[in-house]
Amino acid sequence: MTQETVSPRGGSQSVRAARRDEAAVLGEVLAEAFAEDPVFAWLIPPQVRGRDNRLRTLFTSMSRGYLRQGKPCYVTGDASAAALWATPGPWAMPFSQIVLEAVPNGLAFRGRLLHALRTQLQIERLHAGQSRPHWYLGYLGTRRDRQGQGLGTQMLREVLAGLDADGVPAYLESSNERNLSLYERNGFRVIGELKALGHGPTIWRMWREPEPCT
Numbered sequence: 001m002t003q004e005t006v007s008p009r010g011g012s013q014s015v016r017a018a019r020r021d022e023a024a025v026l027g028e029v030l031a032e033a034f035a036e037d038p039v040f041a042w043l044i045p046p047q048v049r050g051r052d053n054r055l056r057t058l059f060t061s062m063s064r065g066y067l068r069q070g071k072p073c074y075v076t077g078d079a080s081a082a083a084l085w086a087t088p089g090p091w092a093m094p095f096s097q098i099v100l101e102a103v104p105n106g107l108a109f110r111g112r113l114l115h116a117l118r119t120q121l122q123i124e125r126l127h128a129g130q131s132r133p134h135w136y137l138g139y140l141g142t143r144r145d146r147q148g149q150g151l152g153t154q155m156l157r158e159v160l161a162g163l164d165a166d167g168v169p170a171y172l173e174s175s176n177e178r179n180l181s182l183y184e185r186n187g188f189r190v191i192g193e194l195k196a197l198g199h200g201p202t203i204w205r206m207w208r209e210p211e212p213c214t
Contacts, residue, residue, distance in 0.1 A: 015158040018063075018073040018082070026073060027060025029082040033141025034059070038201035039119070039175040043112045054108040059139075061104035066138070074158055081142040081151040085159060088133035088168065119196045123173055126194065126205060130171055134207075135163055137172035152179075156186045163210055170208040175201055187211055 018026055034040050035055060044051055063084060066073050072085040109116045127136070137159075142151045163170055172188065174180060180190065188206040195202055 014077045015074050015155060016077065018067065018075045020067050022073075022075065023064035023067055024060050025079050026063035026067075026075060026082045026084070027056050027058075029075065029079055029143060030059040030063065030084075030139055030141045031055035032143050033082075033147075034139070035144070037176050039196060039203065042196065042200050043109055043116050043119070054110075057104050058108035062139070071138075072159070074155060076151060076155070080146040081140075081155050083140040083155045083159070084138040086136040086138060088135065115197065115200075119200065122194065122197065123203065126192065127171070127173070130207070132169060134169040134171045135159065137170060140172075152182050153186060156183075160186060160208070163208075164213050167210045169210060172206050173203050174206060175203045177202070177204070180204060180206075183208075
């Protein structure tokens with residue numbers, strides 16, 4: 001399955017599958033969206049020089065990896081919101097992709113790289129406990145000047161409508177408490193929470209059962 005062919009049923013026509021050459025577009029949107037996220041503020045503090053560029057480097061590299069692996073990535077027509085998903089099956093980053101992202105991760109996190117890698121492993125260990133096949137929402141973000149306008153729900157529904165029709169659950173982690181209500185309105189529920197490395201920001205784990213189609 002490639003990202004060009006993944007297009008779940010339902011959703012707004014203003015949300016489309018991202019093209020293979022749009023990693024920079026996705027990275028720009030997500031870098032701005034996650035600039036105030038507690039985990040990324042912990043790993044790359046706001047006062048750090050060149051922080052915006054470091055976040056763009058990180059999210060562009062991450063988006064390129066998703067696109068390269070054929071994972072479903074979506075963007076609104078005006079590039080105000082973006083989402084990176086993984087379909088059922090091997091959702092964890094393959095070793096080859098870890099190698100490719102080593103330099104961008106190092107440039108982004110610098111002296112906090114070990115913290116970032118350990119946090120990722122901590123999250124992945126808990127995710128691995130979800131044995132049922134599911135879609136995994138890696139990242140969903142909206143540019144700051146467009147937040148609160150329903151774009152998050154629009155992005156979710158582009159995929160969730162298809163998952164409901166197919167009877168497939170979904171899973172995500174949220175590191176921003178303000179976003180929990182968005183996900184709960186769209187059928188997710190909190191199934192657990194953790195502190196990053198035991199002392200960092202809280203991360204909520206959320207699961208969604210498919211809803212009956214009406």
